Amino acid sequence: MTVVIAGPTGVGKSELAVRIAESADGEIVNFDSIQLYRRFDIGSAKPSPEVRARIPHHLFDVLDADQEFNAAEYARAARPIVDDIARRGKLPILVGGTFFYLRALLAGLPEMPARDAVLRTRLRKIVQPRLHRWLSRVDPQSGRSIAPGDRHRVERALEVWLISGRPISSWERPTNDAIAAVKIALSMDRQRLATILDERVEDMYRAGLIEETQSLLERYPESARPFSAIGYREAVAVIHGKMTTEEAMNETRRRTRAYAKRQMTWLRAERNVHWLDATDRDAAFAAALRLIEGES
Template sequence: MNPLVVLLGATASGKTALSLALAQHFAGEIISCDSVAVYRGMELGTAKPTPAERALVPHHGLDLYDLEHACTAGDYSRSARESLAGITERGHLPIVAGGTGLYLRALIDGLFPSPPADPGLRERLRRRTPERLHTILERLDPKAAALIHRNDVPKVIRAIEVSLAARRPITEQWEAGRDALTGYRILRIGLNPPRAELYHRINQRAAAMFHLGLVAETEALIARHGADSRPLTSLGYAEASAVLRGELTLDQAIAQAQQGHRNYAKRQMTWFRREPGVHWLEGTGDDPEVLRQAVELVEQHAKQ
């Protein structure tokens, strides 16, 4: 069985820093697990590793699609499993790092046999507001609604579609008929910094995104792909789009994005707390003591 390290945790908890340190220490390669970082051109709002960081170790799962492609958990899982196989063949340590719980579950546990798309229903749902769609999902499947952000319209619509087609909540279907990942011994490491510290880091990161040019990046993406491009409804980009439309001031957009990311962090931790066998480290990924503990865990795992 080949070793596989999974780093999970809330946004801004330091997963990138820890994954880079571990990859350099153990001759690893990093597979991103982020549902927005898969899109080309979405840089500032996704906090992707910088070009300098990507030059340090090989990265996978970034910049896979143009914004016109609606990436699904299945798309991600297939791509990530191909990357896993290649990393293992090269004799390197695969390190999956990211905060999209659904994509991580698709990679490790596999996907349930979902019903085919219903274009008519999907078109009717697209006419509704994100708030109304999320309310519908809350009625059909409260657990799914708690895990999927209302701005993630494609995932909300798909969850509604699948729940209605099967006449059972999508979260119940996730538990059945999966094609689980085999051939790997998985070490799960979770980052759990104090809430006040995490929220401070989230606030700093969200503000920095705007100060570094998120509104200009969003404007360029809209010019290239259109204002209705679905990935642009994600956190940060939605607020930047509102600035461009004159609906929010820059300060209002920053405050709204900060709150949105804090709420997202709560949902991420709700999801990850359900992951089995996670070794939780009390700190951020750039904390030397957290790195020391993580290195020790990986060394022990490699000896098994």
């Protein structure tokens, strides 16, 4: 059995996953696309070294920022880890917020054209709003489901269309070899969550997000994918004098709230999801354990 802990950013997924792992002899497997990258710690809300020392954590700090990585590669990396955890008699607990990666792992991805470096270079020269308008014309379904600011997925969808002549949304997923999972999703009153998210943004800037970003820019090119992530893009703008810190914090708050809303929309469309109210963390933990024990 595999357990998924999902929900909008800031709702308490990581804390619940650690408590379950400690109680049910589990190990945590990350499906957050930014937490995969080394040194991108503050802006991704990566679990602290102390927390990761308590329970085995997998697929954190496994990539450098200038490495390309996509959902298919994530699934290929995560599947043997999940299988190995289960083979050792432990409970695999998938935790994160990049649900496209989660879907790739649990349900698989269609055999689509491989990445084309030359084509990607051409697409990178086009400004983001124009790229998304182009995608919306040639593949309306993907245009609706992919956020305008998610440049990596927009580029991939256009790349598949340009190479194959088919929208990425038309490719069929495999019907076998799926991973059965107990999917637990955390929810919270929207206004309460918004308050938590705003405080979280303030904490990140106070903890040194801009300084962390400055250090990362000395190692990696600004075009590296993680620099487009929420918080890092705004920190880069501050470093280049394009935003004040207050403007960056406000934009980070706005993007974080929008991201949480998209995550909830995605989860509500998923089937067989067990929803738990995260307001009372002890009650949510007890309910999650009952669900897991009921499936054992």
